[in-house]
Amino acid sequence: MIDPFFAHRLLAWWDEHGRKDLPWQQERSPYRVWVAEVMLQQTQVAVVARYFERFMARFPNIHALASASLDDVLHLWSGLGYYGRAHNLHRAAAAVVRNYDGVLPNDQRVLMELPGIGRSTAAAIVAQAYGERAAILDANAKRVLARQHRVGGAPAVKALWELAESHTPADRVADYTQAIMDLGATVCVRRAPRCAVCPVAASCQARAAGDAERFPEAAARRQRRLERRRFFVVTDQTGACLLERRPAQGIWGGLWSPPERDDDCSVEAFLAAAGISERDVREVHNAPTLRHGFTHYDLDVLPIYVQIAKRPAEVRETGAAWIDPASHRLGVSAVAAKLLKATQTELFKA
Numbered sequence: 630m631i632d633p634f635f636a637h638r639l640l641a642w643w644d645e646h647g648r649k650d651l652p653w654q655q656e657r658s659p660y661r662v663w664v665a666e667v668m669l670q671q672t673q674v675a676v677v678a679r680y681f682e683r684f685m686a687r688f689p690n691i692h693a694l695a696s697a698s699l700d701d702v703l704h705l706w707s708g709l710g711y712y713g714r715a716h717n718l719h720r721a722a723a724a725v726v727r728n729y730d731g732v733l734p735n736d737q738r739v740l741m742e743l744p745g746i747g748r749s750t751a752a753a754i755v756a757q758a759y760g761e762r763a764a765i766l767d768a769n770a771k772r773v774l775a776r777q778h779r780v781g782g783a784p785a786v787k788a789l790w791e792l793a794e795s796h797t798p799a800d801r802v803a804d805y806t807q808a809i810m811d812l813g814a815t816v817c818v819r820r821a822p823r824c825a826v827c828p829v830a831a832s833c834q835a836r837a838a839g840d841a842e843r844f845p846e847a848a849a850r851r852q853r854r855l856e857r858r859r860f861f862v863v864t865d866q867t868g869a870c871l872l873e874r875r876p877a878q879g880i881w882g883g884l885w886s887p888p889e890r891d892d893d894c895s896v897e898a899f900l901a902a903a904g905i906s907e908r909d910v911r912e913v914h915n916a917p918t919l920r921h922g923f924t925h926y927d928l929d930v931l932p933i934y935v936q937i938a939k940r941p942a943e944v945r946e947t948g949a950a951w952i953d954p955a956s957h958r959l960g961v962s963a964v965a966a967k968l969l970k971a972t973q974t975e976l977f978k979a
């Protein structure tokens with residue numbers, strides 16, 4: 630059963646307790662709302678707040694984003710993860726400039742045709758930027774509604790969308806959208822929800838049943854696998870590193886990285902393939918393994934640092950280059966940044 634006062638209670642709570650000082654709430658332009666929503670898709674508010682300000686300073690409008698190089702965009706996304714979002718944002722900005730004179734459409738269905746904009750993100754944009762009634766179902770709203778109605782199991786997504794539609798009010802839809810996201814982020818949290826201070830506790834079925842943490846029910850988890858890959862961090866006499874641009878598809882798509890190879894690739898084999906003479910090698914150093922977690926697996930990064938006295942005249946690998954990471958605006962993953970940072974420290978100063 631739908632509580633007819635659900636939205637009213639939620640809005641009253643938000644008026645008093647909701648967050649209203651987030652950077653993207655200060656000027657709810659379609660562009661700012663869109664960028665924030667994409668960043669928030671997989672990342673927590675506190676992290677997004679830092680990245681959002683920098684991104685807006687560099688790309689203050691959709692034209693600036695559309696005309697930027699992908700490297701520039703990835704550079705500002707470095708460390709935020711899920712880099713497909715940055716690729717899509719860049720492609721979508723170009724499409725909006727090309728097809729809609731640089732104005733983000735105010736139609737949910739049209740927005741959903743742009744790269745990286747799904748149903749909930751499109752709804753959040755039209756609700757917050759244009760005040761149009763549209764239901765969102767991001768992770769926070771999903772958790773609140775799944776618990777309110779004790780909805781679980783395979784058909785849950787369809788049922789939750791129907792509930793999201795039913796609860797969304799005609800008035801103050803922008804604030805309601807913020808309110809349900811805020812409730813999920815600050816009160817109806819994943820572990821130990823704060824039901825005692827929840828404005829919609831009276832109608833919450835999971836609270837009544839005492840099993841709130843069971844919802845939303847997670848899909849059956851696949852066994853996490855572990856991969857091991859070797860990363861060669863090669864530095865030349867000038868401090869430049871041999872970097873490869875990763876393929877657009879796959880992890881860290883389009884970012885620059887020290888060359889990654891199979892975990893049994895020897896230093897000799899790597900150097901020979903890269904055209905680096907062993908005579909030019911000054912130092913080889915194995916560094917401790919770094920474990921990096923992805924959504925479905927863990928990656929053990931096995932770093933090998935190699936300093937050489939003279940770089941070869943040619944770069945053999947396609948998409949590779951000698952680059953001084955300190956003096957270029959590059960898109961690099963958090964792992965690559967960590968590996969490269971070590972080259973600036975004591976490792977090679979002997």
Ligand code: SF4
Pocket residue numbers: 773776777816817818822823824827828829830831833834835836841
């Ligand atoms: S009562 Fe508890 S479980 Fe239910 S919506 Fe509120 S915080 Fe979530």
